[in-house]
Amino acid sequence: NLPAECYADVGFKTISTNPCGEIPLSADDSCRLITQNLKTLVLNPFKPNAAFDYVELTRRTRTAMRLSDDLVELEIEKIRKIIESAKKEDEKELWTKMLTSCINGRRTGLGTHGLADALACLNLRYDSDEALIVIDKIYETIKIAAYRESIELAKERGPFPVFDWEKEKDNKFIKSLPVDLQEQMAIHGRRNISILTNAPTGSVSIESQTSSGMEPVYLNGMTRRRKLSHNDKDVEADFVDISGDRWKNYKVFHHNVRDYLDMFGLSDDAPLPDFFVESENINWIRRVEVQAAIQKHIDHSISSTINLPKGTQPEVVSNLYMKGWEMGLKGITVYVDGSRDGVILKEDSKQKQSGIFISSNALKRPEIV
Numbered sequence: 001n002l003p004a005e006c007y008a009d010v011g012f013k014t015i016s017t018n019p020c021g022e023i024p025l026s027a028d029d030s031c032r033l034i035t036q037n038l039k040t041l042v043l044n045p046f047k048p049n050a051a052f053d054y055v056e057l058t059r060r061t062r063t064a065m066r067l068s069d070d071l072v073e074l075e076i077e078k079i080r081k082i083i084e085s086a087k088k089e090d091e092k093e094l095w096t097k098m099l100t101s102c103i104n105g106r107r108t109g110l111g112t113h114g115l116a117d118a119l120a121c122l123n124l125r126y127d128s129d130e131a132l133i134v135i136d137k138i139y140e141t142i143k144i145a146a147y148r149e150s151i152e153l154a155k156e157r158g159p160f161p162v163f164d165w166e167k168e169k170d171n172k173f174i175k176s177l178p179v180d181l182q183e184q185m186a187i188h189g190r191r192n193i194s195i196l197t198n199a200p201t202g203s204v205s206i207e208s209q210t211s212s213g214m215e216p217v218y219l220n221g222m223t224r225r226r227k228l229s230h231n232d233k234d235v236e237a238d239f240v241d242i243s244g245d246r247w248k249n250y251k252v253f254h255h256n257v258r259d260y261l262d263m264f265g266l267s268d269d270a271p272l273p274d275f276f277v278e279s280e281n282i283n284w285i286r287r288v289e290v291q292a293a294i295q296k297h298i299d300h301s302i303s304s305t306i307n308l309p310k311g312t313q314p315e316v317v318s319n320l321y322m323k324g325w326e327m328g329l330k331g332i333t334v335y336v337d338g339s340r341d342g343v344i345l346k347e348d349s350k351q352k353q354s355g356i357f358i359s360s361n362a363l364k365r366p367e368i369v
Helices: 054-085 089-105 116-121 128-157 179-186 204-207 255-261 284-295 314-326 350-356
Strands: 007-009 014-016 033-037 109-113 221-227 246-253 305-308 334-337
Touching: 033 054, 054 089, 054 109, 054 128, 089 246, 109 128, 109 204, 116 255, 128 179, 246 255, 246 305, 284 305, 284 314, 305 314, 314 334
Parallel strands: 007 033, 033 109, 305 334
Antiparallel strands: 007 014, 221 246
């Protein structure tokens, strides 16, 4: 597949590229992603009158849809230049297939990140009944706005070439759209064959300092260490490692938690409200229900991981996959802590005390070399 993915954070105006796997592609097609930050759409965050701005969500979604279609046009331009410069016939044949697929479908992948943070800003626990209602409304709003804009783009620029209303009119997803949109689509078509997805957005979420994709927050806070230098000889060390190096502990919070503490002038030791829930404490079946509420408003798939604690029984994992299938998910991933080395590391009781991993066979550093 052509590595033409593009993340564009509308709220923070950042762009980064990375491979993806959340769109089931047709042959020779590309994954083109744009994601918008839901956290920035919460008015009066953490306050009793906190509210989600659905009007602005609609405006941003329609803008993002136009950017998505422009991204397709940019890809077409670049592929044509590649074909012109290709020396071998098999190279030209490969890129020509990609060009044909791109032109015929004009597939886009509009998604979101910062959902968990947005819910916390609304004083809602991720797996609560109230949150599920808001989630459903957010993604229904995105679906309607994106499809409405794709129809408008079809009026201006023409529909994707292989559009056929007779083949689509009874499609379950198409029939979930408002009747007026279905009527307009029957006349004008739409610009893009499939439009919506939800990616993990790992790099984008780091850049925008939000929760990733539709995921709950993995950890609200952790302890990190700074190595003390010779200039810090008067600073009391919290830990001395086996090599004799001195370290100072400091608490690091998830950015949304930090915002909350700073907003209300609270100390780092202040208890957090229940809506700052971590992924391990989410109701796992409800976690599947959250994804299902989003999936019914997304024509592509969702890339998302359910994190389970060490020691989780295989039956639990099996039940989650069956629940996902029953609720119409196109894909789901389950990760059990400790099931793979080097993926996600959680501290045991000893590591929580020391804060770092220590090699038992490390040599003590000599005082003089």
